[in-house]
Amino acid sequence: MSALEAELAFQLTALGLPEPEREYRFHPTRRWRFDFAWPALGLAVEVEGGGWTGGRHTRGKGFEQDMTKYSEAMKRGWTVYRCDRRLIQSGEAIDAILQIYKRLSDTRAPSLSRVK
Secondary structure (H helix, E strand, O other): HHHHEEEEEHHHHHOOOOOOOEEEOOOOEEEEEEEEEEOOOOOOEOOOOOOOOOOOOHHHHHHHHHHHHHHHHHHHEEEEEEHHHHHHHOOOOHHHHHHHHHHHHHOOOOOOOOOO
């Protein structure tokens, strides 16, 4: 787990959301994984690092591969939220995740306990 993923994991725990699955493999044949996932809701969170350092996610091939992964996930019904360092450290990411989680809880899994 990267330091940035650890920071987001801490925020999720502090918020009281049910613990997500980590490194969740969502595709039956590809090795794609989500950083954080709530499979019952079809919610995935991806932490995108290296945006300002020329990391894998920002170079042509890596970016293209990520888009293929996200496209396939969304075709399978997943809601994928992508965030970076600025969004995590500012609190914007956790706010967005909470809003999306609540919306999906209301529409996809009404029997699950809701975040208040």
